[in-house]
């Protein structure tokens with residue numbers, strides 16, 4: 001089990017075990033509560049100035065100095081490799097600001113395909129063309145922008161559609177004036193998500209299929 005040496009804001013040394021990661025422990029000397037991050041957080045988040053916290057507060061600020069607390073962690077389990085000492089300042093602040101939430105550790109956005117399911121069906125007008133189907137799998141309305149490009153005719157168009165919660169919208173010649181043909185790309189984007197590009201192809205039965213483009 002990994003263990004850490006943690007120094008409280010007043011410089012007292014605490015021994016922390018893995019079971020105490022993400023727990024609040026009290027400094028045995030001065031009783032200051034300290035939130036223990038885990039090693040993964042410590043290793044991946046760059047140090048930032050730590051300004052105040054409802055959790056980490058020294059019992060007595062000394063000599064009127066600015067209250068800037070620095071936690072120092074020594075990796076005794078060897079998990080951090082050659083890095084002997086990691087300054088953990090601000091890790092806890094970062095964790096609480098981002099809420100450890102839906103953005104997967106606060107790094108990067110989710111792809112739009114996490115929220116919108118994309119499929120295509122043959123057009124009733126012309127079965128050699130397709131109607132795009134976008135299903136919003138979330139509980140909130142999403143505004144989705146489609147940027148279509150027909151490589152054969154080098155035509156481009158864009159279409160914006162509002163999709164209600166758990167609702168499917170269809171985009172075809174009736175909606176966007178755009179009948180999907182094989183060998184087209186459609187980039188799907190929405191605020192707060194990473195956009196995803198799809199490409200259309202001709203299926204064995206002569207209809208239009210769609211798949212994610214991997215470039």
Ligand SMILES: [Zn+2]
Pocket residue numbers: 008009010011012027028029030031032
């Ligand atoms: Zn202490």
